[in-house]
Amino acid sequence: MKLIPPALAILAIVSASAAAFATDDRGRSPGQVLSDNNCTWCHGPSLQGYTTAPRLAGQRAEYVVNQILNFKAHSRDNPLSKQVMWGAANTVTPEAAHEISDYFSGLHAEPANDGNRSTVETGAALYREGSAGSNIPSCAICHGPDGQGVGAIPRLGGLSYRYLKRKLEQWNEGYHAAALAPMPAVSSSLSATEIDAISSYLSFVH
Ligand code: HEC
Ligand code: HEC
Structure with a gap:
């Protein structure tokens, strides 16, 4: 009778469970x-x-x-x-x-396209250049020219207008105070009209 050395038997079990862990029976x-x-x-x-x-x-x-x-x-x-x-x-x-x-x-992102089209141009200019007079930095510097994000800085392009608008408003209402700098402070420089325009613009970006 041929016996499998115990170390090899254990190795076989470990690699079988590692393979099972990688994907399920539907891949x-x-x-x-x-x-x-x-x-x-x-x-x-x-x-x-x-x-x-x-x-x-x-x-x-x-x-x-x-x-x-x-x-x-x-x-x-x-x-x-x-x-x-x-x-x-x-x-x-x-x-x-x-x-x-x-x-x-790794999943493909679809744009929500749910913003107000009439404010897209104003929103795009603010997103790209900010506004020195109102102390608004360019969002593109951190979030990327197409809002694609980088590292821990999120992708904004194509997120829902309503979600973006509420998030920027919520920072001004005192929620999510532990967010990474500079976000709560950036939101506080934006007026309601500017929040609306940037959120509208971003909802169409893909
Ligand atoms: C210096 C870099 C920087 C700049 C400039 C910047 N952001 Fe951000 N932004 C961040 C980081 C970092 C986060 C992640 C915050 C957290 O931890 O939740 C973030 C998060 C966000 C989120 C949350 C997204 C989500 O999925 O909930 C929105 C919305 C946002 N930023 C909008 C803007 C807008 C609009 C501007 C321009 C007026 C801007 N940001 C400028 C770095 C930046
Ligand atoms: C019952 C509904 C519900 C379920 C289930 C749920 N979510 Fe959420 N999720 C939400 C809502 C609503 C928000 C927005 C919260 C807010 O406005 O702060 C959210 C926000 C998020 C965000 C923040 C995204 C951003 O852009 O900042 C992440 C990440 C997230 N969910 C991950 C998950 C994961 C992972 C699971 C499953 C383990 C999950 N969610 C299950 C409703 C849900």
């Missing part, structure tokens, strides 16, 4: 399985988002990880965050946060 990564089971019913079947639950497809992985950690730490704290995302993020371990964020960042 889905662990991040996709987690998302399909827990996130798509609010963020949409292909993660393109709705007006309140934002698009996650194509979002920067580092940014998404930070937001999940902020929800878990309760420092992202508007009423909707409290109501739904504190619970949804609670079960996501730091390791799973990376897996799910990598999955989101």
Whole structure:
């Protein structure tokens, strides 16, 4: 009788479970399985988002990880965050946060196109150049010429007008104070009309 040396037998078991962990029987990564089971019913079947639950497809992985950690730490704290995302993020371990964020960042992002077209030109100029007189920096310097984001700085292009507008207003209402600089301060330089114009413009960017 031929016996398998114990070390080799263990190695065989470990590599079999590692392979099973990489994808499930439908070829889905662990991040996709987690998302399909827990996130798509609010963020949409292909993660393109709705007006309140934002698009996650194509979002920067580092940014998404930070937001999940902020929800878990309760420092992202508007009423909707409290109501739904504190619970949804609670079960996501730091390791799973990376897996799910990598999955989101690889998905194609569709523009929401839900802004007001008449203010797009004003919004585009403000986005690109800012306004020295009103102490508004160029958003493009950090968020990129097409709002694509970089590193932990999020992609803004094509996010829903309503989501963007509410987020910029919420910083001025005192929510999400723990966000990475310079955002709460940048929002405080924007008037209601400017918030409206920039959010409209961005909703059409793809
Ligand atoms: C019951 C609905 C619901 C479920 C389920 C849900 N979300 Fe959310 N999610 C929301 C809402 C609403 C917001 C907007 C919160 C806010 O305005 O601060 C949000 C915001 C987010 C954001 C912030 C995006 C940004 O651009 O800043 C991330 C990241 C996120 N959700 C990830 C997830 C993940 C990951 C899951 C699954 C584990 C999930 N969500 C499940 C409703 C939901
Ligand atoms: C110096 C770099 C910098 C500049 C300039 C800047 N941002 Fe940001 N922005 C950031 C960072 C970093 C974050 C992530 C904040 C966090 O931790 O939540 C962010 C987040 C955001 C978000 C949240 C996106 C989401 O999915 O919830 C919006 C909206 C936003 N910025 C709009 C703007 C606008 C509009 C301008 C120009 C008026 C601007 N930003 C200028 C760095 C910058």
